[in-house]
Amino acid sequence: MASEGLTGALAAVLAGQGPRVQSCDSAPAGEPPVPVRLRKNVCYVVLAVFLSEQDEVLLIQEAKRECRGSWYLPAGRMEPGETIVEALQREVKEEAGLHCEPETLLSVEERGPSWVRFVFLARPTGGILKTSKEADAESLQAAWYPRSSLPTPLRAHDILHLVELAAQYRQQARHPLILPQELPCDLVCQRLVVTFTSTQTVWVLVGTVGMPHLPVTACGLDPVEQRGGMKMAILRLLQECLTLHHLVVEIKGLLGLQHLGRDHSDGICLNVLVTVAFRSPGIQDEPPKIRGENFFWWKVTEEDLQSQLLKRLQGSSVVPVNR
Numbered sequence: 001m002a003s004e005g006l007t008g009a010l011a012a013v014l015a016g017q018g019p020r021v022q023s024c025d026s027a028p029a030g031e032p033p034v035p036v037r038l039r040k041n042v043c044y045v046v047l048a049v050f051l052s053e054q055d056e057v058l059l060i061q062e063a064k065r066e067c068r069g070s071w072y073l074p075a076g077r078m079e080p081g082e083t084i085v086e087a088l089q090r091e092v093k094e095e096a097g098l099h100c101e102p103e104t105l106l107s108v109e110e111r112g113p114s115w116v117r118f119v120f121l122a123r124p125t126g127g128i129l130k131t132s133k134e135a136d137a138e139s140l141q142a143a144w145y146p147r148s149s150l151p152t153p154l155r156a157h158d159i160l161h162l163v164e165l166a167a168q169y170r171q172q173a174r175h176p177l178i179l180p181q182e183l184p185c186d187l188v189c190q191r192l193v194v195t196f197t198s199t200q201t202v203w204v205l206v207g208t209v210g211m212p213h214l215p216v217t218a219c220g221l222d223p224v225e226q227r228g229g230m231k232m233a234i235l236r237l238l239q240e241c242l243t244l245h246h247l248v249v250e251i252k253g254l255l256g257l258q259h260l261g262r263d264h265s266d267g268i269c270l271n272v273l274v275t276v277a278f279r280s281p282g283i284q285d286e287p288p289k290i291r292g293e294n295f296f297w298w299k300v301t302e303e304d305l306q307s308q309l310l311k312r313l314q315g316s317s318v319v320p321v322n323r
Contacts, residue, residue: 006212007302010204013193013214013271014308016178016256021185021216021269025207025294026237028220035186038080038266041221042188045117046088047075049106049166050124055147057163060095060130061140062155069140072155073162075117083261084118084180092122096142097130104177106165108254108270109322112226113188113219113233116268118180118257121166165320175253175317184260185267188219190233193255194274195309196287196297202309203287203297205241205276215295216269229323234274241295242276242288250275253318273318 012018027033036042050058059071074095078087085102092100100122107119130142145151147163192215194205207215217237225232231251238244256271278284287297300306
């Protein structure tokens with residue numbers, strides 16, 4: 001019965017979904033993590049990349065004093081009470097005059113758990129492109145530019161990589177379409193799909209406190225975890241159950257994202273794919289030994305699920321997380 005529950009949970013996570021977070025298997029030492037509140041102890045930013053059939057990019061001209069006249073992709077901070085998609089649609093309407101729908105999450109960028117930016121590939125669905133006659137505090141105007149000939153000055157050159165990422169996704173999608181799942185969460189946390197592979201066999205790390213489940217680690221907002229980034233919470237959980245000095249841990253990327261935003265539920269849960277391997281060369285047929293009783297390795301025997309996992313691992317079929 002436990003295996004059936006795990007099979008369903010893993011299948012859901014691989015499909016960009018997943019169960020609601022009920023508790024965490026690992027948290028920072030000391031006081032329990034406090035619920036996150038947008039604009040108080042966390043900041044989320046949304047950004048949209050639009051590419052036309054003519055390979056043009058939608059840019060907006062900034063109105064803010066410190067960068068007035070420069071060009072950037074439509075972007076801005078989320079407001080309390082918004083879902084991620086609602087925030088994206090509001091920012092695009094305010095800055096570019098267009099209605100839109102997100103197609104997929106392209107990238108997640110973080111500067112520690114308290115600052116996260118969600119980058120989407122999006123498409124316009126209506127509205128009227130903002131001209132200089134409609135200039136206001138949100139933007140001066142919006143315009144389409146050839147991807148090979150963007151205007152200057154740009155507010156920042158970080159958007160060049162994001163535009164290329166969108167173009168690459170359009171040419172050959174590396175991961176399935178992924179959109180936020182609207183589920184409440186109190187913390188910034190990560191649900192981990194930690195894998196060990198050997199000769200086409202896959203093991204997945206499972207938490208045992210309560211019903212067997214994919215482990216969840218809470219991110220701390222203290223200065224140490226801020227400096228180290230969100231990977232600190234992943235390594236903390238793994239250190240609690242594995243001897244890491246003889247292992248290589250690789251964080252592959254995101255399989256999905258959960259957030260609600262309503263009813264003061266400002267937390268997010270990132271579903272993260274992680275690999276564990278032995279440092280020393282040679283064939284290791286069994287996963288590393290678990291310390292303690294709170295975790296175990298689950299051998300995935302369902303063929304379709306194993307095939308999906310191997311495909312996602314071998315093709316790095318995940319949303320990249322950048323710091």
